[in-house]
């Protein structure tokens with residue numbers, strides 16, 4: 001079977017790998033000159049079942065409204081984006097109840113747990129190295145009232161397969177001695193042993209290399225201009241380097257997915273939410289983290305990637321704009337100085353910005369919709385690195401008409417279209 005995978009980010013490359021393993025003749029179509037050049041290039045890097053909470057929560061509308069007047073907020077809604085955000089925004093607001101938040105978060109948790117294991121299995125099987133570790137993650141708290149509330153919620157997650165240990169500041173510093181010099185700044189932390197981290201871009205490029213060696217064809221520098229339909233099937237894809245035909249198509253275009261699907265009358269509930277990361281080299285002798293962390297009060301993710309530490313965050317609703325705005329790194333720099341003052345070298349930063357493909361409710365979109373040979377595999381939002389391998393494996397099973405191998409309730413497009 002000939003399969004065209006549209007998009008060469010981590011989600012597309014993982015799908016291509018599992019499809020090739022299942023015996024498909026795979027072509028990956030990617031507009032850049034190498035894999036993982038857009039959102040998969042430099043995300044924080046957390047493999048993060050412990051960070052699977054849906055963004056649409058009862059607190060979210062207030063946070064977004066306040067951000068209209070607070071330029072330093074980690075979540076920012078820019079007024080000029082409002083017209084383009086209307087339909088997605090209404091769908092998002094509908095999900096901001098306690099009940100919907102819980103439902104959406106548990107769907108994501110199920111997928112994140114499955115996919116974290118799939119990523120590690122693939123890593124071990126292929127011997128991939130990408131500055132990875134399985135050290136778990138710490139969710140750091142500086143505010144007692146909020147910490148106590150989160151600690152209560154943590155106990156409820158155990159019933160759904162996520163073990164979260166509640167630690168005081170000393171306990172957090174015992175789990176990661178890199179925090180010992182600054183533990184007085186914390187009231188406590190939640191520790192998720194199943195989490196880990198790794199360089200998503202390096203993983204994707206390494207997997208793309210293995211896939212190419214297995215016969216997957218990568219058509220880099222090919223921009224998809226149009227997806228062409230014939231009744232209930234896709235008949236081909238028009239690209240800047242010619243037309244591509246296949247028996248099945250897997251759409252992994254990240255934040256660009258709605259722009260290619262809208263002309264076909266399929267309105268994906270995905271908005272491009274801009275995020276930023278700053279990667280700093282480690283200084284010799286200073287205290288640095290050995291594991292992934294989230295500074296919950298400042299909404300900054302932190303990952304140890306070999307001899308570097310990456311700080312990431314910001315969620316800016318500003319349409320399809322990927323320009324790097326230097327002021328956006330202020331919060332990350334503050335956290336870097338506050339937690340690891342002697343450990344990271346701020347004079348040699350690598351800055352990056354990109355667009356998360358966020359669905360309004362939170363879970364990704366997978367499976368067929370209007371066209372029976374087009375498989376959607378997109379909208380993985382703030383946990384696409386975590387979800388890529390599990391999604392790729394499930395999609396490959398679907399393309400071959402097999403059981404996806406995981407419960408896909410809540411990820412199909414039906415009932416979620418804008």
Ligand SMILES: Cc1cc2nc3c(=O)[nH]c(=O)nc-3n(C[C@H](O)[C@H](O)[C@H](O)COP(=O)(O)OP(=O)(O)OC[C@H]3O[C@@H](n4cnc5c(N)ncnc54)[C@H](O)[C@@H]3O)c2cc1C
Pocket residue numbers: 006007008009010011012029030031032035036037038039040041042043044045046047048222223224225252253254255256274275276277301312313354355356357378379380381382383384385386387
């Ligand atoms: C600041 C930040 C921090 C993050 N941290 C984490 C984290 O710690 N853990 C985690 O799990 N996730 C994290 N994420 C989310 C994760 O990075 C994304 O969900 C994931 O990279 C999405 O992968 P993708 O393959 O769907 O999209 P992309 O990587 O964007 O891939 C889509 C590909 O499609 C190609 N494409 C688009 N349009 C066309 C076209 N017309 N023709 C040809 N090619 C096209 C693009 O060039 C691109 O390569 C973070 C994201 C951000 C922004």
